[in-house]
Each structure stands twice: as C-alpha cells, then as structure tokens.
Amino acid sequence: MSKKKSKEEALVDLLKSRKELTLKAKYGKQQGPLVLCPVKDSITGGLLGVKVLSEDDKKKEARVVDGYTSRKITNDITFRYDNIIDRTDWDWIVHNKEIAASREDALQEEVVLFYVDDYKAELEKSVKKKEIIFQAQSLVHKASKDRRLEVCRLFGMDGSYMDPSEVFEFLYDKATNFPEKTIAKFEDDDVKHKILMMDLVNAKVIVKDDETGVYVFGDTKLGSKDETVVQWLKDPQNHDIVREMMIDLAS
Missing domain, CATH: 3.30.250.10 (RecA protein, C-terminal domain)
Known part of the structure; x- marks a missing residue:
C-alpha cells in the first residue's frame, strides 16, 4: 500500500506535472504582498525543502538557498518548472503554512494567505453549482400547487395560509440558496x-x-x-x- 503524499510533496509534484502554477491571494487584489523565508525543521534544524550542498556544489547552482533567502509572494505570481529559480524556491515555499493547495483549503485555514489557482477546476465547480441550482429551480416551476405546499411543509412552513405566489417565491429562494436540500425534498418519496x-x-x-x-x-x-x-x-x-x-x- 503506497504512502499518502504530504501536502508539500503533492505541491512539488503539482508544479512538475503542470509545468506552471499561479498563486492567488486569499483576500483578492487588495491583499498586500507576503515575504516568505525557508522554514526550519524543528527536529533537525535544517531547512525544509532545501538541498544540503557542499561548497563546491554551491558554486554550480543557479540558486543557493539559506536561512536568509526570501521570496516576495503577490497575487497572480507564477512559478514555472523550467525556471530553475522558481523550481528551487517552490520546493521550500510549499512548507510555509501561509500556502494552501486550493481555494477550498485556504478558506478552511485562517493562517493561509495564498493558494494555488486551479481555474479549470473552479470553473467546473461553478458550472456544476449553477446546474444544480437550475435543476432545483426547475422542480419548483414544474411542481403542482399541492406538491409545492407539501415541500413547504418539509421546510417547516405551512403554505396553506399563503398566497400561491408567496409559496412559489419561498421555494424559489430555497432552490437558489439551498439547491441540494430543495431537490432532496422534491424527490422525497416519503x-x-x-x-x-x-x-x-x-x-x-x-x-x-x-x-x-x-x-x-x-x-x-x-x-x-x-x-x-x-x-x-x-x-x-x-x-x-x-x-x-x-x-x-x-x-
């Protein structure tokens, strides 16, 4: 059974596979830049994600990282795998707690300030959400008056004392804001x-x-x-x- 990759290992592999990654500021363009430095290993004292080089090897490297190395992170900063400086820095940047693998992860951790942008995944998620909302709204539109009243009851609202248009508005609002729950109630056989x-x-x-x-x-x-x-x-x-x-x- 293969060992599950850590967040840091997954991010390093992600740059290698995608060849290019962009970081987004969690709070948008108004968020200021962040200066990051290598993180020290609390056990070994070494720098996480930084290769230990001999003095001779250091002379051959395009980018030598030490405890004084820093990188300014801004909204939309891009790291490219074919750029040796980007690739070297990315190996240690991923160990900073302010960096998350996704927007979803960033929203769950208060300390995170930047996350890896996945435009395609975010677009697909947005499209799927809109499709679910449309499905829920369609159920409201197609439902009979009696069915709408039944679903109203499942939401804890007695619609028998409401105007039919008010019942519709109530359910349409639920479909827009709670589409999955609305669909489940309309499709409930019980x-x-x-x-x-x-x-x-x-x-x-x-x-x-x-x-x-x-x-x-x-x-x-x-x-x-x-x-x-x-x-x-x-x-x-x-x-x-x-x-x-x-x-x-x-x-």
Whole structure:
C-alpha cells in the first residue's frame, strides 16, 4: 500500500506535472504582498525543502538557498518548472503554512494567505453549482400547487395560509440558496408520511415519552427517531392503527 503524499510533496509534484502554477491571494487584489523565508525543521534544524550542498556544489547552482533567502509572494505570481529559480524556491515555499493547495483549503485555514489557482477546476465547480441550482429551480416551476405546499411543509412552513405566489417565491429562494436540500425534498418519496407525522405530533395524537424518548400512540411504540416513525406509518401491517390515528386527528 503506497504512502499518502504530504501536502508539500503533492505541491512539488503539482508544479512538475503542470509545468506552471499561479498563486492567488486569499483576500483578492487588495491583499498586500507576503515575504516568505525557508522554514526550519524543528527536529533537525535544517531547512525544509532545501538541498544540503557542499561548497563546491554551491558554486554550480543557479540558486543557493539559506536561512536568509526570501521570496516576495503577490497575487497572480507564477512559478514555472523550467525556471530553475522558481523550481528551487517552490520546493521550500510549499512548507510555509501561509500556502494552501486550493481555494477550498485556504478558506478552511485562517493562517493561509495564498493558494494555488486551479481555474479549470473552479470553473467546473461553478458550472456544476449553477446546474444544480437550475435543476432545483426547475422542480419548483414544474411542481403542482399541492406538491409545492407539501415541500413547504418539509421546510417547516405551512403554505396553506399563503398566497400561491408567496409559496412559489419561498421555494424559489430555497432552490437558489439551498439547491441540494430543495431537490432532496422534491424527490422525497416519503413526503406524505413525513407530513402526516408532523400533523400527528402537532395534534398530540402521537407523543414522545419523556423517559424513553420513544414516540407512542397509546400503548403502541412507533420508534425513537423520525425516520423510524415514518417507516412505521408506511408499513401496510400498521394500516388499521394508522386509520385510528387519522380518526383522532380529524376529531
């Protein structure tokens, strides 16, 4: 089983494979430059990502790195693999905690100030997100009035007291801002039974036992989780008891 590469090893390999990398400032063009120096290994005292060279070898190198070496990092700075200075500096720059492999990683770490730009990946992610939003919005458009009201209930909103246009606006807003969740609710095969459970709980036809945390209808135990209760309500074997619940609900 191959050993997983560290972030630093992956970034070094990334420059080698892509031949060119661009760093983006996490906070955009208004973010100032950052001066980086090699990071010292806390165990060995050596410089991470820096080759140990003899005095003779140093004379042959185009770029000799030591503890006083620095590189100014700015928005859109580019490193090229065929440039020996870029390649040499990149080997030690990747060990600085201010550098991340992606925008996603940069947003998760407060200390990160620059990340490797992947325009193609970001574009694909943006397109995919727009496609999902469009799919969610289409479901809202195509849904019947009754279906929209059902999905409203799943979002915790009783749309029966709202104007149809308000229901549409509510769901369209959800589709735009929470497309995955909206799609899941529109495609939920258990929507009717979930709404039934809400109604039964709200009317106290079924209650949750304070000691056991189990939902009950009289002496009948239905389950401790919402999903379990929904499946219980769907089970044909429980049809007669569910009918009793419906009678109590209507009374």
